Amino acid sequence: MPLRILPVTALLAFLLVTSSIGIYVAWQTDAGVDVSTSEVVKIVESNDLIRAEILLRDYPADAKVTDSLVLLRGYRALAAGRPDDALRYFRYLKPEGELRASVLRCTGETLYKTGQLGEAEGCFRRILQESPTDPQAHRWMAAIHYDLGRMDASLLHLRQLSNLAPEDGRPHFMRGVIYHDFGQLSLALPALTTSLSLTKTSQEVTQVRTLLAQVQMELKDFSAAIVTLAGLPESVEKKAMLAECFWNQGKTEEASKLISGVDSIGLPARGQLLQARISLESGDTEESLSLLKSLILQDRSSEESEYLIAMVYQQRGEQQLYQEHLQRSEEIKALKTRLTELSSRAMAAQYDADVRLEMAAVCENLGMQRMADVWRQAAAACLNGGSPKQEVPAR
Amino acid sequence: MISTQTSEILQNKNQRRRLGILLKAMLAIRIAGCHHEPDGITKDASSSTGDVTQPASPTDPVSAVNETQSSLRFEDIASALGINHQYLNGEESGHYSILESLGGGVAMIDGDGDGLLDLVATGGGRFEADGTPVGLSTGFFRQTQGSPRFKSVADVACLSRASYYTHGVHASDFDNDGFVDLLITGYGGLQFFCNLGDGTFEESAADRGLTDALWSSSAAWGDFNADGAADLYVVHYVDWSPGQNKECFAADETTRDVCSPRQFSGLPDRLFLSRGDGQFRDASSDFGTIGSSKGLGIVTGDIDRDGDVDVYVTNDTEKNCMLVNQSNQGFADQSESSGTAYGDTGREEGSMGVDLCDFNNDGHVDIGVANYENETFAMYRSFNGQFFQHVSRSTGIAAAGGLSVGWGTLFLDLDIDGDEDLFVANGHVIRYPQNAPLQQPPLVLLNDRGQRFSNIAKSSGDYTAAPHMGRGIAAGDLDADGDLDIAVSCLNQPLAILRNSGTASGNWLAVRLIGRQSTRHPIGATVEVQLTDGTSLLRLQKGGTSYASTSQPDLHFGIGKSHAQKLTIQWPSGQIQTVDAPLPNAVTIVIESASESSHGPQ
Numbered sequence: 001m002p003l004r005i006l007p008v009t010a011l012l013a014f015l016l017v018t019s020s021i022g023i024y025v026a027w028q029t030d031a032g033v034d035v036s037t038s039e040v041v042k043i044v045e046s047n048d049l050i051r052a053e054i055l056l057r058d059y060p061a062d063a064k065v066t067d068s069l070v071l072l073r074g075y076r077a078l079a080a081g082r083p084d085d086a087l088r089y090f091r092y093l094k095p096e097g098e099l100r101a102s103v104l105r106c107t108g109e110t111l112y113k114t115g116q117l118g119e120a121e122g123c124f125r126r127i128l129q130e131s132p133t134d135p136q137a138h139r140w141m142a143a144i145h146y147d148l149g150r151m152d153a154s155l156l157h158l159r160q161l162s163n164l165a166p167e168d169g170r171p172h173f174m175r176g177v178i179y180h181d182f183g184q185l186s187l188a189l190p191a192l193t194t195s196l197s198l199t200k201t202s203q204e205v206t207q208v209r210t211l212l213a214q215v216q217m218e219l220k221d222f223s224a225a226i227v228t229l230a231g232l233p234e235s236v237e238k239k240a241m242l243a244e245c246f247w248n249q250g251k252t253e254e255a256s257k258l259i260s261g262v263d264s265i266g267l268p269a270r271g272q273l274l275q276a277r278i279s280l281e282s283g284d285t286e287e288s289l290s291l292l293k294s295l296i297l298q299d300r301s302s303e304e305s306e307y308l309i310a311m312v313y314q315q316r317g318e319q320q321l322y323q324e325h326l327q328r329s330e331e332i333k334a335l336k337t338r339l340t341e342l343s344s345r346a347m348a349a350q351y352d353a354d355v356r357l358e359m360a361a362v363c364e365n366l367g368m369q370r371m372a373d374v375w376r377q378a379a380a381a382c383l384n385g386g387s388p389k390q391e392v393p394a395r
Numbered sequence: 396m397i398s399t400q401t402s403e404i405l406q407n408k409n410q411r412r413r414l415g416i417l418l419k420a421m422l423a424i425r426i427a428g429c430h431h432e433p434d435g436i437t438k439d440a441s442s443s444t445g446d447v448t449q450p451a452s453p454t455d456p457v458s459a460v461n462e463t464q465s466s467l468r469f470e471d472i473a474s475a476l477g478i479n480h481q482y483l484n485g486e487e488s489g490h491y492s493i494l495e496s497l498g499g500g501v502a503m504i505d506g507d508g509d510g511l512l513d514l515v516a517t518g519g520g521r522f523e524a525d526g527t528p529v530g531l532s533t534g535f536f537r538q539t540q541g542s543p544r545f546k547s548v549a550d551v552a553c554l555s556r557a558s559y560y561t562h563g564v565h566a567s568d569f570d571n572d573g574f575v576d577l578l579i580t581g582y583g584g585l586q587f588f589c590n591l592g593d594g595t596f597e598e599s600a601a602d603r604g605l606t607d608a609l610w611s612s613s614a615a616w617g618d619f620n621a622d623g624a625a626d627l628y629v630v631h632y633v634d635w636s637p638g639q640n641k642e643c644f645a646a647d648e649t650t651r652d653v654c655s656p657r658q659f660s661g662l663p664d665r666l667f668l669s670r671g672d673g674q675f676r677d678a679s680s681d682f683g684t685i686g687s688s689k690g691l692g693i694v695t696g697d698i699d700r701d702g703d704v705d706v707y708v709t710n711d712t713e714k715n716c717m718l719v720n721q722s723n724q725g726f727a728d729q730s731e732s733s734g735t736a737y738g739d740t741g742r743e744e745g746s747m748g749v750d751l752c753d754f755n756n757d758g759h760v761d762i763g764v765a766n767y768e769n770e771t772f773a774m775y776r777s778f779n780g781q782f783f784q785h786v787s788r789s790t791g792i793a794a795a796g797g798l799s800v801g802w803g804t805l806f807l808d809l810d811i812d813g814d815e816d817l818f819v820a821n822g823h824v825i826r827y828p829q830n831a832p833l834q835q836p837p838l839v840l841l842n843d844r845g846q847r848f849s850n851i852a853k854s855s856g857d858y859t860a861a862p863h864m865g866r867g868i869a870a871g872d873l874d875a876d877g878d879l880d881i882a883v884s885c886l887n888q889p890l891a892i893l894r895n896s897g898t899a900s901g902n903w904l905a906v907r908l909i910g911r912q913s914t915r916h917p918i919g920a921t922v923e924v925q926l927t928d929g930t931s932l933l934r935l936q937k938g939g940t941s942y943a944s945t946s947q948p949d950l951h952f953g954i955g956k957s958h959a960q961k962l963t964i965q966w967p968s969g970q971i972q973t974v975d976a977p978l979p980n981a982v983t984i985v986i987e988s989a990s991e992s993s994h995g996p997q
Contacts, residue, residue: 183769184646186830218769219830220797250791250847277739281789307741311734315782326731329741 037098040068040075044102049079067099075106083113101127108140117144117381135164142174148378149346149356151178169198173208180215188215206232213241222248236262240271247274252281269295276308285312301366303332335366353382465841465851467810467897469881471858473890477544478514480534480890482866485521485560486826491643491653493635494520494528494560494582496824497612497691498802500867500943501884502564504575506552507594511538512871512947514545514882516890517579520560526637528582530557533564534890538873553595559583563867563943567616569625570673571915578627580611580943585629604675609662610635615939617695617704617918618967619682621723624669625914626678628706628939630690631662645827653825656711656745661688664708683725686716692749692804695938697919698760699780702969704919704938707735709746709764719781732782735762735775739785744770748804748942752815753933754790755845760935765801765819765942768831772796772819772838792817795840795850798831800824803868803941807879811901811953813932814842820865820883820942834862837883856893864888871947877903877980879951884944901955902979907948908936911987912968919967922950924977926957949982 043051052072059069074089087110095103108123121144127137138161145154155178161171172195179188192212199205209232216225222245229245232238239258247255256278259271267275276291289312295305310325342359349355356379363372473479482499485492499517506513518531533556535549549555554577561581569576574590578600585605588596600606607629614629633656643654664686667675679685685706692709699705703720710716714736718726730736738744745767754761759777766772771793775783787793799821806815821835839855840848852859864886873880874894883891904924910917920936934950952959962974966987977983 184829220771220794222794248788248791249794250789252789278789281784281786303742304740307737310741311784314732314734315778315784322732333741 037066037068040072041098041102044071044075044106047079049076052076052079067093067103071099071103071106074110075102078106078110078113083110086110087114095123095126101130105136108137112140112144115377115380117147117378118383119381120144121148121381133164135161138164139171142171146174146178147374148350148381149343150350151182151347153350154178167198169195169200169204169208172198173204173211176208176211176215180211180218185215185219189219202233210237210241217241217245217248220248222246236266236271237268240268240274244270244274247278252278269298273305273308276305280308280312280315285316288312299367301332301336301368303329303336306332332366335362338362339366351382353379356382465810465855465897467839467841467851467855467895469839469856469859469893470896471856471891472894473892475543476536476892477546478534478536478890478892479547480516480518480536481888482517482519482884482886482890483521483531484519484886485528486887488522488524488526490522490526490637490640491651491826492522492526492528492637492640493633493654493656493659494610495886496653497562497632498822498864498866498886498943499561499884500563500565500613500803500941500945501869501882501890502566502577502945503869503871503873503882503947504566504577504945505947506535506575506590507537508574508592509540511540511875512873513537514890514892515554515564515566515577516882516884517561517564517581517943518557519562520557520582522637526640528560528637530559530561530581530583532557533561533579548594551594553597554588556586556598557581558586558598561586562611563613564945565614565616565939565943566945567625567918567938568915569616569627569669571624571910573915575916578605578614578616580614580629582610584608585611585614603673604670604677605667606677607665607667609665611665612691613693613939613943615693615695615706615918616916617706617938618669618914619666619704619706619720619723619726620668621703621967622669622671623912623914623968624671625916625918626669627667627675628685628693628695628708629665629667630686630693630708631664632656632691632711633659633689634662635659645825646829647827650827652827655825656689659689661690661710661713663687664690681725683718683721684728685718685726686710688713690716691747692764692942693939694749694751694762695918696751696760696935697921697965697967698751698762698777700758700760700921700965701780702919702965702967704967707749707751707762709749710743711745711747711767712743714743715746715764729781734778734783734785735773738766738770738773739787744773745800746773747800748802748819750804750806750940751935751937752806754806754815754817754842756814756930756932757845758931758933760933763804763806763817765796765799765804765821768798768800768823768828772799772801791847791849792840795838795848799835799838800831801838802866803883803944805868805870805881805941805946807870807881807946808903808951808953809839809879809895810841810897811878811903812955813901813926813930813953813957814845816840816842817848818868818870818881820863820868820885822862822864822866822886832862834864836860836862837865855897858891858893863891867942867944869941869944869946872905872949872951877905882944901953902958904952904954904959904977904979905982906934906950906952906962906964906977907982907984908950908964908966909984909986910966910968912970913966913987916948917967917987921965923963924952924954924959925961925963926954927960928957930957954979 070089074086078086090107093103104123104127108120111120124137124140138157142154142157158171158175172191176188176192196208199208213225213228226245243255243258272291276288279288292305292309306325306329310322313322339362345355356375360372360375484495486495502515503512514536516534518533520528520530535552535554536545537548538545559581563580565578566575574592576590577588579586585600585607587600587605589599609631611629612632616625619626641654645652666679666685668678686708689711690708694707703723705720706718708716717730717733717735719729746764748765750763751760761777762775764773771787774787774792776786800823801819803820805818809816817840819838823833836852839852867884869882870879878895880895881893906922908917918938922934923931925931959977964972
């Protein structure tokens with residue numbers, strides 16, 4: 001999925017930025033720091049990693065280990081991107097007293113980041129029982145539900161989050177993502193438009209704008225998509241999307257011009273696919289075949305590429321290869337159809353581990369290992385979560 | 396959660412999207428790693444405030460792009476002509492039956508042989524309290540010389556009777572007597588109205604062996620075995636009955652809506668071969684392969700230009716069916732190998748309307764298919780007569796089609812410039828669609844020299860700029876002024892008659908073929924016109940086309956400022972006949988024989 005590349009890349013870049021901040025603060029020193037429960041709570045709640053580093057650096061080595069100290073150390077590990085280390089600290093803590101909310105929050109986040117979604121859900125649910133307007137807990141609940149394939153529940157938390165933080169563009173973006181996932185494009189469009197109007201940082205704007213353009217393209221409103229894409233910084237992804245818009249408008253020359261200058265290796269999958277299609281239409285089956293085969297190497301679950309390869313061979317009169325690739329395309333199609341059926345079942349049966357395990361198996365068959373892991377993790381969460389066994393009534 | 400129905404409708408497109416984006420979002424959430432910020436977006440305190448420019452908001456989600464201005468104008472003159480007819484689907488009874496979604500068709504025929512075009516339009520049906528469908532009267536409007544108004548004569552002509560809930564009206568002179576006969580498809584059975592030549596029709600489906608109780612959506616004529624008698628291919632939809640009227644819901648999960656065809660099994664098509672004596676026999680199992688599932692549209696004609704009559708059937712959520720006639724011995728299913736079974740992603744689509752043409756004037760026959768909202772209207776460009784490429788995107792049809800749900804589909808030279816343009820009537824099938832509107836404007840796509848299509852619907856008149864519940868369409872030169880007018884059947888809306896009143900000023904040429912060895916209405920014939928400017932144009936005598944409708948059989952050529960040097964007719968009988976210097980701006984009547992032809996203005 002070509003769209004995947006851009007946001008993940010951006011987010012990885014952001015991750016590097018946060019890591020650098022961690023390294024930077026590691027050698028900063030300050031003296032005479034006193035650790036109190038209330039201060040730890042303040043640090044954790046305000047996500048002040050710098051202050052945490054300072055406090056821990058100056059903390060006497062032989063000092064008594066208190067719950068506050070454990071929380072602080074766990075928080076530091078978590079904030080520094082070491083959730084497995086953090087979990088070792090949080091296992092010692094009971095959510096009690098003044099630390100209760102912070103312990104639950106950090107534990108929940110750590111559990112989430114270590115893939116224990118069911119347990120994480122339990123933590124945030126407890127926070128919401130005590131303070132139903134806690135925006136962060138809603139945010140995490142939305143993410144957990146989303147990962148577990150419970151879109152309705154996720155949307156519910158996102159709506160509450162939007163009410164609690166009306167100036168925050170992110171819940172709208174997530175709603176846009178969910179609506180887009182399920183083809184509810186007419187709902188995705190206003191959600192993303194709202195998100196864009198509220199979003200301030202350039203990385204976020206890029207992410208929102210990219211998905212918005214994608215939605216507009218799927219709504220076949222290529223003119224609007226071109227305008228949206230114009231606001232993005234230059235990139236090969238942007239070129240590929242723009243080229244796709246032009247091509248859909250019947251402007252093949254403009255489309256070709258945009259992507260012809262880009263090395264096909266550097267071109268995202270959607271750009272390569274477009275180039276393959278343009279080559280095929282112009283009769284250059286060699287070029288088309290080469291690009292399509294390269295796409296299959298990148299994503300062997302692409303029935304579209306397999307189908308187009310079959311069409312190339314058919315055009316060239318190579319019957320056996322045509323049949324082979326057509327059959328492969330049909331097999332992939334059948335697996336994806338099964339996955340869609342299971343996905344619908346997963347949405348209705350929110351705590352059904354079996355359906356998620358089957359989804360993992362289908363994903364594996366499709367060569368989508370990472371997705372298989374995700375669904376296996378979701379299945380484990382269903383088994384271990386201790387969540388209420390309520391199901392959406394099947395219609 | 397989205398409803399099962401919507402989920403299924405969206406299934407094909409969505410599953411790739413869902414998998415990809417779900418993975419992306421999950422990764423985004425995980426990779427974000429920013430404490431207390433689990434959303435896909437992370438906060439970057441170091442970055443400056445983004446320059447948020449608002450994206451263009453789509454003004455019309457159905458067809459927001461590839462709009463062009465043109466001098467072409469269409470004016471709905473139905474009322475002025477005294478034509479007052481509506482196809483009704485019975486939705487008011489609240490059964491939410493899938494039967495309601497198909498709509499009906501219209502035929503432009505010369506029913507009485509007076510040289511003037513008349514109109515026939517099916518009436519649809521209603522539901523009894525127990526859900527049993529009941530047919531409503533077919534409309535028949537006769538044009539008479541010297542009168543500006545059409546006359547409603549369905550009762551007099553014995554054509555108003557509708558034994559079944561009706562959809563399509565398919566005309567051909569099945570018995571070669573010079574009078575056009577009518578087949579009406581629908582739920583419950585076929586009705587066959589034989590034109591008695593005295594202004595009346597006689598229903599005789601059962602007497603002629605046209606017994607078919609399955610739900611038929613449309614049909615097409617053609618002499619598939621080249622015995623000189625017209626055969627009939629009947630397209631069936633799904634296995635629905637009032638007793639198995641499932642409950643389905645709109646995207647909000649609470650509002651009742653019409654079910655998707657995915658909820659039902661498909662029905663096999665049926666082939667009736669003429670016995671040559673006015674009787675038919677069911678040859679579905681002994682003439683090669685025929686289509687087998689959820690059919691809606693059909694076109695017959697010589698698709699591969701080898702002299703026999705081929706069949707292309709559009710199926711809803713199933714692969715489309717290309718049946719290539721094997722020298723009149725039977726059909727071979729070449730759907731997949733021809734590249735016309737699927738959309739351009741290799742997926743089955745919700746296909747409805749269909750027509751044939753040579754849009755890029757390369758001598759090969761191309762296929763246009765109207766599809767469902769989240770799909771792309773397909774233009775299958777013939778590569779070599781046997782293999783097709785899906786070129787909707789590079790021809791601008793994808794963008795112009797927008798999210799339309801397309802039905803009646805016709806290629807016709809609206810602006811008389813030589814290349815065939817495309818008119819598609821649109822309208823949704825469910826009552827509460829989410830992404831596309833219920834009522835949709837038609838597409839009026841002008842062909843720019845076979846390279847690209849541009850939509851002029853917004854600028855070509857009030858009717859084409861407005862949304863409707865479009866279904867079947869038929870074309871013909873209703874006012875005999877040389878350009879093609881269009882009749883549009885809509886769901887629960889008045890039948891529209893769109894008079895083409897543009898300022899196109901080229902020469903034109905119409906050719907009426909009368910078969911002798913071939914059937915009198917020689918479906919499968921091809922006509923090529925060689926022009927003085929060196930170009931040549933191809934037209935096909937087709938059966939079916941559009942959706943559930945029949946257009947005037949005359950073949951219409953816009954020839955601009957040029958003149959025709961020669962007509963070359965390839966008849967289904969195998970004869971090749973030429974006519975030199977046919978007159979411009981007139982109808983040339985060509986009678987099949989060694990070299991006979993006649994000229995004369997209509």
